Amino acid sequence: MSKTAPTKDPQSRAFESRILGEREKLKSSLEKLEQRVEQSTLGPKSKAILRQTLEHESIGHLSFGLFPCPPVVDRAKGAKMWDADGKEYIDFHSGFSVNVLGHCHPEVNEAVKVQLDKLQQFAELPCQVRAEFSEKFLGLLPWDYPKKCQITVTGGEAVEVAMKVSRWYTGKPIIMTQYGDYHGRTAGAMALTSKASMLAYHYPVLPGDSGIFRFHFAYCYRCPFGYSYPGCDIQCVKAVEYLFESKETWLNNPGAGITNVAAMIIEPFQSSAGYIISPPEYLQGLKAICDRYGILFVSDEVQSGMGRTGKTWAIEHSGVTPDLITAAKSLSNGLPISVCAGRKEILDSWGPTAHSTTYCGYPVACAGGLKVLEIFERDKIVEGVAKKGEYLAEGLRSLQRSHPIVGHFDCKGLYAAIELVRDRRTKAPAGPETGYVLTSCLDEGLIFIASGYFYNRLAFAPPFVISKDEIDHGLAILDRVLSRAEQKFDIKP
Numbered sequence: 001m002s003k004t005a006p007t008k009d010p011q012s013r014a015f016e017s018r019i020l021g022e023r024e025k026l027k028s029s030l031e032k033l034e035q036r037v038e039q040s041t042l043g044p045k046s047k048a049i050l051r052q053t054l055e056h057e058s059i060g061h062l063s064f065g066l067f068p069c070p071p072v073v074d075r076a077k078g079a080k081m082w083d084a085d086g087k088e089y090i091d092f093h094s095g096f097s098v099n100v101l102g103h104c105h106p107e108v109n110e111a112v113k114v115q116l117d118k119l120q121q122f123a124e125l126p127c128q129v130r131a132e133f134s135e136k137f138l139g140l141l142p143w144d145y146p147k148k149c150q151i152t153v154t155g156g157e158a159v160e161v162a163m164k165v166s167r168w169y170t171g172k173p174i175i176m177t178q179y180g181d182y183h184g185r186t187a188g189a190m191a192l193t194s195k196a197s198m199l200a201y202h203y204p205v206l207p208g209d210s211g212i213f214r215f216h217f218a219y220c221y222r223c224p225f226g227y228s229y230p231g232c233d234i235q236c237v238k239a240v241e242y243l244f245e246s247k248e249t250w251l252n253n254p255g256a257g258i259t260n261v262a263a264m265i266i267e268p269f270q271s272s273a274g275y276i277i278s279p280p281e282y283l284q285g286l287k288a289i290c291d292r293y294g295i296l297f298v299s300d301e302v303q304s305g306m307g308r309t310g311k312t313w314a315i316e317h318s319g320v321t322p323d324l325i326t327a328a329k330s331l332s333n334g335l336p337i338s339v340c341a342g343r344k345e346i347l348d349s350w351g352p353t354a355h356s357t358t359y360c361g362y363p364v365a366c367a368g369g370l371k372v373l374e375i376f377e378r379d380k381i382v383e384g385v386a387k388k389g390e391y392l393a394e395g396l397r398s399l400q401r402s403h404p405i406v407g408h409f410d411c412k413g414l415y416a417a418i419e420l421v422r423d424r425r426t427k428a429p430a431g432p433e434t435g436y437v438l439t440s441c442l443d444e445g446l447i448f449i450a451s452g453y454f455y456n457r458l459a460f461a462p463p464f465v466i467s468k469d470e471i472d473h474g475l476a477i478l479d480r481v482l483s484r485a486e487q488k489f490d491i492k493p
């Protein structure tokens with residue numbers, strides 16, 4: 001007797017085709033990536049390495065998502081990078097804001113070499129360099145309360161610690177975060193991260209964390225509520241307040257005075273979403289809500305922290321005191337180390353083994369980190385970033401004046417972005433134009449990334465050691481390429 005396959009009802013077919021369609025868009029076949037390599041303007045050595053990579057590594061890594069065809073980095077020094085064919089690039093990216101003191105900083109490298117020959121790793125057991133690193137790091141937190149830190153390896157892991165310890169300390173289940181935030185791609189942090197592409201990567205199992213609640217970030221150039229800043233009375237904060245005042249959400253029971261929320265874990269400025277800077281009143285408003293309802297305020301400074309914005313922590317621009325912060329990337333100028341730090345009473349509220357991975361407190365990274373922190377202090381690095389930021393902002397302002405495609409720019413310290421539009425009045429996002437500008441700048445020897453809610457932002461995070469000449473060089477490339485984009489896509493004032 002022949003069996004017929006069960007027919008699916010139209011609704012489940014619709015679901016399947018929708019989600020599979022989404023996944024299809026994210027997928028890029030190996031053949032397509034190989035074609036991109038062959039069609040790129042890269043030299044023969046770079047192409048050979050890319051072919052080798054595609055042959056042996058899963059295509060699930062990041063590089064072909066960042067660039068149509070990624071450059072093959074051979075070596076880097078200061079604010080410059082060279083590819084496998086010797087082509088030089090000005091670095092407006094710092095490997096995602098990691099190599100802030102410049103690539104291959106001699107003093108940091110020396111400290112790392114010494115530690116490599118002394119002790120590399122031993123089961124997370126304490127050692128002197130780690131103890132010194134923690135002490136020095138806590139000295140970077142300007143807030144007036146007793147402090148502690150938990151050392152981890154990646155930014156996502158530091159966020160996991162913040163999530164776990166906030167729930168442990170408060171005994172409450174919900175973590176609030178912002179649409180557009182990026183907090184990492186480990187399972188816990190990924191539940192906090194909102195990127196459209198994540199939705200399809202979650203399929204068929206959605207994030208296992210049902211205690212995540214989102215609200216809108218203050219993206220003032222495209223206010224989700226249709227207001228203009230200033231003069232909006234910070235409606236975005238009012239919208240969050242409303243969630244607590246009504247009894248129609250499961251966040252809060254106003255009658256009983258019970259709040260279910262452990263923490264707000266937010267990016268003060270949204271980095272992966274395109275280096276978007278929020279106004280201080282927004283962060284102050286969120287903090288006031290946290291204070292009113294006994295919610296912990298956690299500032300994820302993995303990308304915005306350690307001087308990038310011209311202050312040690314981005315949250316300092318608003319004067320808000322966070323209960324915890326997370327930091328990573330720039331901590332060791334290129335070695336994997338991250339930290340969740342803040343109020344002692346929170347970080348001492350749990351017990352041994354509450355969090356662990358094999359490389360937590362990796363002594364070699366601690367040695368690099370300790371040297372980075374010494375250099376920060378000795379060379380007044382953060383003050384230098386603030387000054388260079390003013391210079392960069394002036395350059396971006398001038399690009400905005402001369403290019404109708406530049407709808408808006410953000411800049412604090414060396415944390416900067418420009419937003420490309422087809423028309424300044426309608427603010428129609430210039431998506432294909434953005435892709436063109438990214439690739440053309442790369443061809444001309446300037447590296448940065450493109451991102452944004454509408455993939456129309458160019459995000460700039462140069463190393464803190466970049467010189468004015470190098471900034472000028474980068475801006476001159478941008479200027480030329482923007483003119484070409486305006487011509488090619490017929491963008492007029």
Ligand SMILES: Cc1ncc(COP(=O)(O)O)c(C=O)c1O
Nearest residue numbers: 154155156182183184300302303
């Ligand atoms: C704000 C923020 N949090 C967390 C992360 C995750 O860090 P990692 O990639 O080291 O896990 C990132 C990475 O870009 C980030 O920008």
